[in-house]
Amino acid sequence: MTGLFALLGLSLPQLAGLISILIFTLLIRRRYFSPISDIPGPLAASFTRVWHILRILKGDQNLELIRLHDKHGHFVRIAPTEVSLSHPDAIKKVLASPYLHKAPWYKVIAFPDGRFQNPMSATDPAVKNELSRHLAPAYILTNLLYSEEAIGNTLDLLFDWLDKFSASKQPIHLDKFFTFATSDIIGEVIFSKQFGFLREGKDINNTIANTHPQAAYVSIAGFFRWFHVLFLSNRLITWLGVTPWGHLIDTAMSAIKERQENPNVEKFDALAHWLHMLEKSKGRMEMHEIHSAAFNAVAAGNETVATGLQAFVYYMIRHPTAWARCRSEVDAAKVEAVGGRAVSFADAQRLPFLQACIKEALRVFGPASMGLPRVVPKNGSLVLGDRTIPGGTTVSVNAWVIHHSKEIWGEDAREFNPDRWFTPDAARLEKYFVPWGFGYASCPGQNLAKIELGKICATLVKDYEFVQVDKAKEWKWKAYFTVVPEDWPCYVTRREAS
Helix, strand or coil, X not given: CHHHHHHHCCCHHHHHHHHHHHHHHHHHHHHHCCCCCCCCCCHHHHHCCHHHHHHHHHCEHHHHHHHHHHHHCCEEEEECCEEEECCCCHHHHHHCCCCCEXXXXXXXXXXXXXXXXXXXXXXXXXXXXXXXXXXXXXXCHHHHHHHHHHHHHHHHHHHHHHHHHHHHCCCECHHHHHHHHHHHHHHHHHHCCCCCHHHHCCCHHHHHHHHHHHHHHHHHHCCCHHHHHHXXXXXXXXXXXXXXXXXXXXXXXXXXHHHHHCCCCCCCCHHHHXXXXXXXXXXXXXXXXXXXXXXXXXXXXXXXHHHHHHHHHHHHHHCCCHHHHHHHHHHHHCXXXXXXXXXXHHXXXXXXXXXHHHHHHHHHCCCECCCEEEECCCCCEEEECCEEEECCCEEEECHHHHHCCHHHHXXXXXXXXXXXXXXXXXXXXXXXXXXXXXXXXXXXXXXXXHHHHHHHHHHHHHHEEEEECCCCCCCEEEECCEEEEECCCEEEEECCCC
């Protein structure tokens, strides 16, 4: 090392001084000479991504972004080259654009390692759409409804647990049991194989508990993909089979292997669709695409819906009349069940107040807390209102920011008010309701989420009462990749049959 310094003609203090000058020059350039230097935001964010990362680790980036937009307006700089947007046109011009690439952050979602793209990790819209072409049919509503009876039978296990807690008069932690249910439904719909959480009534191998630090890791690792590829997402880790996803992925991969070994077994699940498309593709589709689709389904589909279910119950029981109004609607409709006790999806869809309450819960407390970043083309620009955002800038739209905008939703934007969906303004508001994202990168599993939410929420209202153990206590939650509530135990009471 001393020889290197000598070769450069520098002493160690001189080299340290040179590096300091270079770093200082870079920071000054980012802060004062960037094409977005006039966009307001935290001072630290103009220098480094660290400010954003610290908010993610703290678990409150969604609330902090709302606060910053309240203070600064439509445009907030949250990193040296990233601007968060709250302008009403952002959904149409950013998320709905078929041309803007997703930011490189998404590449962290590659599975089983960084060599393989999937619809979530692909940043080029054309590549994403091509990869989705073979996988998307499994998520069409009519295809998912072939699994409705199996979903209902799985939900009977959830309702059995609610009945047990009702009989014992012991408090139930809905965050756990809702996540058990949504995880097992994913297993049933995708592989015709539950993960076993509801049967066991526990978090097998701490699988769900481990998803929380994993979610925090993924949220941050997307900004340092080199680190992720070097230590976790590489062919050696894939070859060794030591990926840290545990029980969920092990069960998913074993289900895929079993089906490949018994290809003549007739199933109407997503895996059957994917294997059929693989056979039809004649080499245009590869097996790793099915593995990636399975990974994305189990990684993204359980806690998002569980959060929606928690939000529904939490806000409904804190509203003075919502639960009673919803129950009156369910009773008057004389709903029927499909697959055990769960209300049919078709009947749940024709309950307008129930659907308004589900939507309002997702609006006030959406499951996705990360922004949805897109990149303005280097040789182009993006015009929003009276501002032109230069090429090369990352622009992100955060669903929490949009859903809590008083400019869009009115002065009661931060209140749970299902009646807003029956006002003359409801059609306009629909354009700003984006709990599943929007455009080419919207959530592929949103139809399954709507089936689960409709069936479960309608049945809960019809058959149960919930009361928080401590009515004055607000729940706790952290916002990493998704928002995960906890610590609001409830007493549940089974409604007497009429």
